[in-house]
Amino acid sequence: xxxxxxxxxxxxxxxxxxAQSTKTFSIDLLLGKxxxxxxxxxxxxxxxxxxxxxxxxxxxxxxxxxxxxxxSFRSYAAQKKIWNRKYQSFTREGLTGPEAIAKIIKxxxxxxxxxxxxxxxxxxIEGSKKIEGDVLLEDRFHQGSFQKLHRWLLxxxxxxGYELVYTNDxxxxxxxxxxxxxxxxxxxxxxxxxxxxxxxxxx
Numbered sequence: 001x002x003x004x005x006x007x008x009x010x011x012x013x014x015x016x017x018x019a020q021s022t023k024t025f026s027i028d029l030l031l032g033k034x035x036x037x038x039x040x041x042x043x044x045x046x047x048x049x050x051x052x053x054x055x056x057x058x059x060x061x062x063x064x065x066x067x068x069x070x071x072s073f074r075s076y077a078a079q080k081k082i083w084n085r086k087y088q089s090f091t092r093e094g095l096t097g098p099e100a101i102a103k104i105i106k107x108x109x110x111x112x113x114x115x116x117x118x119x120x121x122x123x124x125i126e127g128s129k130k131i132e133g134d135v136l137l138e139d140r141f142h143q144g145s146f147q148k149l150h151r152w153l154l155x156x157x158x159x160x161g162y163e164l165v166y167t168n169d170x171x172x173x174x175x176x177x178x179x180x181x182x183x184x185x186x187x188x189x190x191x192x193x194x195x196x197x198x199x200x201x202x203x
Contacts, residue, residue: 002052007082014153015043019151024137027198029117029118029119030080030118030191030194030195030198031112031117031189032074032075032076032077032078032087032111032114032116032117032118034091035074035075036073036119037153039053039072042068042069042124043069043070043072043073044073044098044119044124044201045072045073045119045120045184046118046119046120046184046187048184048186048187048195049053049119049120049161049184049187052160052161052162052184053067053069053122053160053162053184055160056089056156056157056159056160057182058155059159059160060156062150063151063152065115065126065128065130065148065152066126066127067124067126067127067149068124068125068126068127068178069122069123069124070124070125070135070136071121071122071123071124072116072119072121072122073117073118074114074116074117074121075113075117076117079109079110079111079112079114079116079117079123080111082108082109083104083108083109084116086100086103086104086108087100087101090104090174092202093157105175105176106176107116107175107176107178109175115188115192117186118187119184120183120184120187120188120191121165121181121183121184121188122162122181122182122183122184123136123180123181124149124153124180124182124183125149125180126142126145126146126147126148126149129146131145136180138176138179140180141180142179146179148181150179153182157182160180160184160185161185162184163183163185164179164181164182164183165178165183166178166181167179
């Protein structure tokens with residue numbers, strides 16, 4: 001069973017790995033059990049990732065784009081609430097337990113296995129656009145209000161250390177395509193490598 005959970009973690013978290021050896025990171029940080037101080041009014045990131053985001057936000061502003069983070073650091077407890085809420089909602093709709101889980105893991109993951117635990121990953125939208133309903137929908141980034149934002153991020157985010165994690169590459173496995181999810185790779189690739197080496201399983 002353990003090897004299947006490790007495989008699941010590898011698939012859903014992406015594949016940004018570094019060939020270089022990395023130092024050991026806090027297990028609590030990797031599992032979302034270490035609190036991170038707020039970085040701004042509406043987001044929480046590790047200081048290095050936060051500073052890189054501020055620089056990227058400033059650059060985007062010059063191109064009349066307002067980068068707004070709608071999700072950043074997420075604790076183990078917060079991820080557990082999201083998981084339980086979705087599970088209860090789907091089973092109330094009539095899905096069996098396995099069916100509910102299969103639906104959840106298209107975009108969400110078990111507490112203790114989320115990249116959002118690390119303080120390196122963000123979900124971004126265009127803050128100047130007034131949107132009703134769910135803002136994190138694929139169509140909004142291709143035909144909708146976030147087209148300009150999407151193009152700008154693809155062309156410029158890597159200059160600030162941020163990369164799209166869940167791409168629309170047909171060969172990639174794991175979560176479905178998320179054009180809004182960017183990761184600060186200089187840190188997250190090290191965290192992911194350590195996570196895999198330790199074969200961490202949520203507890």
